[in-house]
Amino acid sequence: MLMLTDSSDLVQTALYFAARAHNGQQRPGSDLPYFVHLSDVTLEVAATLAVEPGHDHTLALCCALLHDVLEDTTIEEATLAARFGPAVAAGVRALTKDPTLPAAERMPDSLRRIQQQPREVWLVKLADRISNLSVPPPAHWSPDRVAGYRAEGELILNTLGIASPRLAARLRAKIERYGVQ
Structure with missing residues (x-):
């Protein structure tokens, strides 16, 4: 099923796939669509790819x-593998x-x-936690x-x-400020 001609086509397919899969979900503790979190993580990764060479941009x-x-969501790993290949499916499974x-x-x-996956998957986990620490803790915590x-x-x-030196520094800063009034 992976017959896309350009890696940017695969990334664009992932964008629309994720938007549909998470349609109707909200970011916990907010009135924002869940896709804002996915976009935030992806922007963190993209900014890192721009300054830290040597990564597989499509995988990341x-x-x-x-x-x-x-x-x-109810999406299964086999569906991800068929649409995006085994490397993406394995990365998402590890995450x-x-x-x-x-x-x-x-x-x-x-x-x-995650440690058994390519470093691109590591970047995603770092970016995910940066995104999660960028919003205040839920009031009930x-x-x-x-x-x-x-x-x-x-x-x-x-x-x-x-x-990733960049993501490590950003995560360190988010950890230090998280939950501090």
């Missing part, structure tokens, strides 16, 4: 756009937390799987929950930060 941008499709695991094991498991989310950001940074 497709994974950024599609990173929550398996976790937050997807395993709901069958206890909550405390989900992020470490995902990070282990306790100080302990905010601190736990910040600590999880530290884990992501310490595990994957080597993939």
Whole structure:
């Protein structure tokens, strides 16, 4: 099914696919469409690709756009593989937390799987957490929950930060400011 002639065609296909898959969803804690989060992550990745050479732009941008499709929609991995190829499907699978695991094991498991992927997938996880830390914590979160989310950001940074000096610096700054009034 991968018969697109240009890698930008595949990225554009991913853009529309993600928009349709997440249609009607909202970014948690806001009245914004969920696609704003996907766009934010993709813009972080694109800005990094512009200044850090040597990455597969198509893989990075497709994974950024599609990173929550398996976790937050009814789309199946086989569909992603057929539409976007095995590398994109594997990257998105690694970025997807395993709901069958206890909550405390989900992020470490995902990070282990991300580390087995090309560095472009690492960029997406870093950008995803930057995006999530760019909005205030939900009002109903306790100080302990905010601190736990910040600590999880530290884990992501310490595990994957080597993939991108730019994203590591941005994530560090977001962690330091998260939840601070």
